[in-house]
Amino acid sequence: MKIKICGMKYRDNIEAVAALQPDYLGFIFYPQSPRYVDDLSVLKTVPPSIKKVAVFVDANLDDALQIVADYDFDAVQLHGNEKPNYCSQFKTATIEVIKAFGIDEKFDFGxxxxxxxxxxxxxxxxxxxxxxxxxxxxxxxILTQYKETKPYFLSGGIGVDNLLELKPLLDYEQVPYCIDFNSKLETSPGVKDVQKVQTIITQLKELTN
Known part of the structure; x- marks a missing residue:
């Protein structure tokens, strides 16, 4: 099971978290977010062994495509109301497209x-x-209703205190491909607690072995 640490913002923190070798690091390009990346130079600190994910929310298509190209992103996460045609504009042989959906008990998996x-x-x-x-x-x-074959990332309030509650999901028809961590590992918006990141990586390995 892969690990994604999202909402990275500051150079020193990026370098410290990257040293722990998560599979993905996410960078948010949504101006309303407190984790908005306003210093694009920090993107150059991510080692090539870790996939860089650009997170957009209903962004101007040309602007988003330019950011992805200029900073060699490996993946794009579209977290707004983007339509299928918009999403497909990012798909290439080297760029992974992740479409996010907000889930509640009324969500229609169709x-x-x-x-x-x-x-x-x-x-x-x-x-x-x-x-x-x-x-x-x-x-x-709710994820017992998921019947698609595509892999999925699981996000939303996952941290050291509740990671073990994911165990029942390992028996579902579709097991999460990647667990996405953000605010529950922070000391403040955009600053990850490196010790918590280390703990969560160890815990997830123990959970899935």
């Missing part, structure tokens, strides 16, 4: 069918007008 050809994977987060970063989890048992 919605995903339209996105099958437009993205490589889905991301399920707690439904919120903030588009993520709430620190709250949703009822993971």
């Amino acid at each position: 919605t995903l069918k339209r996105y099958r050809d437009a993205c490589d994977s889905f991301l399920f987060d707690t439904k919120s007008p903030m588009h993520g970063g709430t620190g709250k989890s949703f009822d993971w048992s």
